Each structure stands twice: as structure tokens, then as C-alpha cells.
Amino acid sequence: MAQTMAEKLLTRHNLSGNPARAGDFVEAKIDGAMCHYHAAEPMHDMALEAGFKDGLPRVWDPARVYVLLDHHQPTLSQKLADENALIRREVARLGIQCFHDSEPGIAHQMMLDYGLVRPGELVVGNDSHTVGYGSVNAGATGITRADMFYVLLYGELWFQVPESVRVVLEGRQPSYPIAKDMILYLAGNHGDDFAQGMSIEYSGSLVPQLSIDSRMCLSTHGVEVGAKFALFGSDEATHRFVKARTDQPYEPLAPDAGAHYANEIRLNVDEMPFMVAKPHQFGNVTPVDEARGTRINQAQIGSCANGRFEDIEIAARMLEGKKVAKGVRFLISPASQHVYLQCLKAGLIEKLIEAGAQVITPGCGVCQPRVGFLSDGEVCITATTRNFKGRKGSPKAEIYLAGPLTVTAAAVAGEIVNPKEMFRGL
Amino acid sequence: MGFDLNRVIRGRVWKFGDSIETDAINPYYRYPTMDELKQHTMEVYRPEFPAQVRPGDILVAGRNFGCGSSRPGLVLREVGIAAIVAESVARLFLRNSISRAIPIFVAPGVAGIVEDGETLEVDYPEAVIRNVAGGASVPLRKFPPMIEQIFECGGLPEFARERYLREQALKGQPPMNADARR
Numbered sequence: 001m002a003q004t005m006a007e008k009l010l011t012r013h014n015l016s017g018n019p020a021r022a023g024d025f026v027e028a029k030i031d032g033a034m035c036h037y038h039a040a041e042p043m044h045d046m047a048l049e050a051g052f053k054d055g056l057p058r059v060w061d062p063a064r065v066y067v068l069l070d071h072h073q074p075t076l077s078q079k080l081a082d083e084n085a086l087i088r089r090e091v092a093r094l095g096i097q098c099f100h101d102s103e104p105g106i107a108h109q110m111m112l113d114y115g116l117v118r119p120g121e122l123v124v125g126n127d128s129h130t131v132g133y134g135s136v137n138a139g140a141t142g143i144t145r146a147d148m149f150y151v152l153l154y155g156e157l158w159f160q161v162p163e164s165v166r167v168v169l170e171g172r173q174p175s176y177p178i179a180k181d182m183i184l185y186l187a188g189n190h191g192d193d194f195a196q197g198m199s200i201e202y203s204g205s206l207v208p209q210l211s212i213d214s215r216m217c218l219s220t221h222g223v224e225v226g227a228k229f230a231l232f233g234s235d236e237a238t239h240r241f242v243k244a245r246t247d248q249p250y251e252p253l254a255p256d257a258g259a260h261y262a263n264e265i266r267l268n269v270d271e272m273p274f275m276v277a278k279p280h281q282f283g284n285v286t287p288v289d290e291a292r293g294t295r296i297n298q299a300q301i302g303s304c305a306n307g308r309f310e311d312i313e314i315a316a317r318m319l320e321g322k323k324v325a326k327g328v329r330f331l332i333s334p335a336s337q338h339v340y341l342q343c344l345k346a347g348l349i350e351k352l353i354e355a356g357a358q359v360i361t362p363g364c365g366v367c368q369p370r371v372g373f374l375s376d377g378e379v380c381i382t383a384t385t386r387n388f389k390g391r392k393g394s395p396k397a398e399i400y401l402a403g404p405l406t407v408t409a410a411a412v413a414g415e416i417v418n419p420k421e422m423f424r425g426l
Numbered sequence: 427m428g429f430d431l432n433r434v435i436r437g438r439v440w441k442f443g444d445s446i447e448t449d450a451i452n453p454y455y456r457y458p459t460m461d462e463l464k465q466h467t468m469e470v471y472r473p474e475f476p477a478q479v480r481p482g483d484i485l486v487a488g489r490n491f492g493c494g495s496s497r498p499g500l501v502l503r504e505v506g507i508a509a510i511v512a513e514s515v516a517r518l519f520l521r522n523s524i525s526r527a528i529p530i531f532v533a534p535g536v537a538g539i540v541e542d543g544e545t546l547e548v549d550y551p552e553a554v555i556r557n558v559a560g561g562a563s564v565p566l567r568k569f570p571p572m573i574e575q576i577f578e579c580g581g582l583p584e585f586a587r588e589r590y591l592r593e594q595a596l597k598g599q600p601p602m603n604a605d606a607r608r
Contacts, residue, residue: 025570050583057590128496128518142496142518146525146582153586158572192445193490197517226490228517281445282493369455386494388449389470390456 002256004164005231006199009139009253013122020161022260027158032064032116033151034125036107037071040083042126042148043090050149055090060155062095066116068107069100071364105336105362108132108220108304113338115245119234119252124151129304129385131227132220134200135212136242137234137252142223162199162228163262164255169202171269173209176426177310179217180383180403182267184275187225188285190265196226198262201255206269207232212241213308220305224282224385274419276381277401280389288406291416298329298380298392299411301404302360303367306383307335309342311404315357316348318408318423324356325414331372333360357411369393381410428580429527431550431569435509436558437484441542442471444488448497448519463501481506484546488512488537492519498526509548511536511555511566524573525582531555535564 001019003011010020013028020026035042047056059065069087072080084101091099100110108129111117119137124130126148133140143157151157167186186194200222202215210218215232222230232238234252242250273287301311312332324330332352334340340362343349349359365371367384373393374380380392380399383406387399400416409422420426450470457463468475483506491512492499499522502510510523510530523530531548533555539562540546547556548566556563569577579585 025572027572046583050587052587052590126496128494144496144498144518144522144525144582146498147521149583150525150586153590192493193514193516196490196514223518224493226493226516281447283445386447386449388447388494390453391449395470 002258002260004199004259004261005201005253005255006139006162006164006229007259008255009120009122009229010159010161012120015156022161022163022262024161025158026161027156028122030064030124030151030155030157031121032066032123033148034107034111034123034127034130035065035067035148036125036127037069038126038145039067039069039087041145042152043094044086046146046149056094056152059094059096059152063097064155065096065152066098066111067091067096067100068110070105070107070110071370073104073363074361076370103337105338106304106307106364109307109335109339112136112216113245113336115242115248118242118246118248118250119238120250124148124157128223129220131222131230132216132304134219134222134230135215135232136238137232139229139231139253141228160197162197164199164201164259165195165263165265166201166203166261168204168264168266169206169269170204170266171206171271173206174426176314176405177211177214177217178269178272178403179210179214180306180401181272181275182269183218183221183224184277184285184401185272186265186267187277187283188275192224192281192283193226194265195222197228198226199229199231200227202230202232208235208237211310212237213310216308217305221385274403274406276406276416277387279387279398279400282386282401288402288416288418291400292418294379294400294416296328296381296410296415297378298331298372298374299407300331300333300366300372300380300382300384301407302331302333302335303364303384304335305385306404307333307339307362309339311383312339312343312348312352313346314404315408316351318405319351319355319357319412322355322412324411328411328414329372330357330411331360331366332357333366333371334362336362381407381416383407429529429577431529431574431577435484435529435548436545437482437508438480439484439486439540439542439544439546440472440475440479441537441540442468442485442487442491445490445493446471446487447494448492449494451492451499452497452501454497460501460504464505467501467505476505479505479507482508484508484548485510486512486536486540486546489514490516492516492522496522498522499528500526503528511546511548513537524576527577527579527581531566533564533566539564
């Protein structure tokens, strides 16, 4: 029986030992569990609520639980400091070995930076963007805090084996990142839930040309189109990335020839214009030319979708000899300390500051109403994950999503423009 | 407390569109306490909802209900929503609802058989959703037995604790650190 990557993943991890087929409900063995800033709830509060009067009695494997306090670093209030202190106590009591509590950054990026995710593993996290580890061929997915409580105790969890949709990417990678444009194009043309509950398998002649950074953007945004998994195969680039970060063995996933796909979608990037999502939904997508002339107050690059080296590098490259438009706040937040340092060593930070951008401490803040609030009537164009009403403060503000190149062009022009008009020779 | 899936639910409908996000359902960044959330849930789509929703009402939504961040919809239960029925539900919102035993039902076609303010009936045992006045109906998707058990236990943490107590009993050990009486 030919299997998709998702079927193979859940067959390998199926506690019953039976082959997993799309539609089956299985209980699966978990390889890794990532808890970010909401860790107090599964690690402590839910244990009390469920009747464990002294808290969680154990974690199933202290070496496979990763706690990274990302959203609240540095802490923004005493309440959050108290919550972090509680988590710190529980981590020590339960003997959890991997704990990052004094380092700003996005948990997902740190999971990858530190080699805590390997190809072929089944990894869960109490955050929707956990699905991004599919970029390195890991069967990773967001779960709920109550699910995490169960995982912490047993290292097991129920799943419905997903149907798979094959997304075939073709064309030539230009000299700048277009992963965001690709996922926006897919959401705009096929619906913001085209992969609802499904597993995306990215394939096609473009894939070997895609950087790991671009793959991370595409996999992370799997959740914006409903996906349970968003998997790339494991190739040379994957092995280089993973082996530079861990010496743990791993067994990659590959689909069988003849595996069944519920759907196949093709995208040739040579014919794709720059895309933006207009307010207030991810699927409200148009080519950038249809939003041209929209005045902006704020521009942003960051988050688990676009806070990586290539996203920041293109901004710095394009800003050379140019200035951010007067009155525009251009916020750039590297996804982790690792990425920040990489940018610093490459001389990017200097260029950004000289051009008038603000560099923000790594973390989730710019993608939420935490850093850089918007007032009534303000407009923001952002290479981050979401543009829902009120996502950056006022529900009367408007948020456009775009790739880092389109965001940088808008920051310079003070309004949304086609990057090809702003930057000659693209 | 367990949720009895076999009880028929009947209530007045609040109807919403497609791709309603968890930022709208549970805007906890702006309103961190449950009291505040109750005054603001769903207001970006229906400003009158928090003030006018009544215990026992049913929320009907289009496709992709609860997309976005993984956040539970406990506030909807707190304001009295007796059931959520949607054309389709975003995967994490569905998991969140199951794991906290919040009654949620997937019924493709439901948006076409009921209007805002009408009375809807959710009959899980018969696997059907009915417009009480008009009589139109659509099938709802039943859950597999394991998920029905999670509802019966009152959620996944409670389900986990029952398993823990059972396993401790089998090992002949006292249920250390787990209050069997609750």
C-alpha cells in the first residue's frame, strides 16, 4: 500500500502498530514536545484543575520536552514575570532538561537553531506555527494546551491521519525571497482553508532551489491554509542544515510512488506577480498592483514566518542608498538571537539603522499587539503571520501582509508600490 | 464536568460568516481576564453580540470557524453558547473544543438551512441538525468513540487523570498525588 509522507509518519508512530491510512484515528507516540510561553497552563494549571493536587506528577521523558519562554522575553509585566517564575520552578521539579528562559527569540526558530527537530520525527507544540518544522521534513504540528497536558504525562496523542494535498512548485528562484508571495498566491487562489486538516507535501522543480529559510516560511504558513502538516522532503540542503546542529540520528520521510493525494495544486513562480493580503484575512489576496498607492504608517519584517536572515538581508540590500520615508516606522525583528547575530556579522544591522529602520529584540512582539501598536485609521504593511482585525491594536487599523521585498519598497515610498518600480534591476 | 452528547440541544441562532478567527473569539491580548473577554467576544463581527447573547443560544458559522492562533473558545461557553455548529472548523479550534469538552459540531450545509434568530436543534444521537420551524435538516458528523469518551470525561485533562488513576490502580499503587475524590 503506497503511502504519503503523513501516512508513513503516523504508521511509524502508531501505537497499535497498524499501517495508518488517511481518515483513520490513531494514537501516536510523540518524539518531541515544545512548550512556549503558555507552558504554565499545561504544566501546572490544568494538572490542578484535573485533580492532581500537587501538580503534574511527571513528564513522560524529561529529555524530549523543550520549554522556551519566547513571547514573554524580556518580560513585559510583573504578571508575566510571575508566570515565568512558576514555569522555572516546575521545569526544575519535573527535571526537564531543555529550558531556554533567558534568551529572546521565537521558540520555533530556536527549536531549529538548536537542532531540537530532526527529519522524520513527530513533534508537537502548543502553538499553531509548530507546523513550520515541516521545512526540515519533521512531522510537526500545533496542538492545544490540553493536548499538551496529555502529551507531557504520556508522550502520546490522538490524531486523525490526514488526507494529503500535493503542492507542486515550479519555475526559477529569483535573486530575492518570494516564499510569502507563493503562500499568499495559493491562499488567494485556492482559499484560506484549501488544506483544512490535511497534510501539504511540497514538491516540484523549484524545491531544490529553495533556501531552508524560504521553506520555513512556506511550512510555517501551512496553518494559515488549515494544514496539519506542511512537509518538504529531505534533501542535501536539509541534511546540511540539520547535521550542522545535531548529531542525533534520524530517518527522513519520503512519499511512496503511487501514494494517494486528495488534491494537487501547481504553481509556476515565473508567472507569479508580487502578492499582498488586504485587511483583514489571510485569503484576501491581490497582486500588489491592485493595492498600489495605499499610504502606510508602519512597515514590519519579522515573526516565525519572515524573521529570518534572507528576509532581513533583502531589506538591507534594497535600502542601500535609500531612506525609509519620513514618518514611516519600519520595524525589523530577527526571529532569534542566532539570526540577529548572523545579520550583525553580515553588516546588515548597520545598513538598516542608517536607512532609518528600527531593529526590535527578537521575539513574537511585532506580530501581535505587543510591540508597535497601531492607532485608529493607521495602515501597516507587514511580513509577519496574520492580518486579523485588531491584531496590532486598534480594530480600526488596517494590516496588509506581503513579502519582505514589497514591505521594504513600501517603507521607502511611504505607500504600497510594486517593488520592480522602486528597485531597478530586480 | 462531563458533557452529555446524547442530550438534544435547541436554541436561538447567532449566525456568522466564513473564516472567523480566534483573535475575534478570544481577543485575550487586549482583554486578559474572562470578565473582560465576555464583554468583547465576537464584537469585531457583531458589536451587539456580547450584550445580547443569552444562555442557551447556538452559534452557527460558515467554513473555517476558529482559524488563526490556537486559542480555546471557553469564553463562548461562559457567555452561554450551548453549541457551535459550523460548515467546517479550523483544525486547532476543533481540537481545542474537543479537549475542553465544548460542544462543537461540523455540519456541511448548515448555513443554508437557518437564518439569524431562528431556532435550531442539534440532535447528536440521530446525527442531524434541524431548523425547528422550517423543518429543513442537514447531517452532522459523528465523532469516533475515543473523542466521545473525552466529552464524557469533561475534557482531555480529566480523561488523562482517569487513565492515570486506572494505571496506578492496576499497578497496585495508591494514586499518589492524584485526589481520587476531586
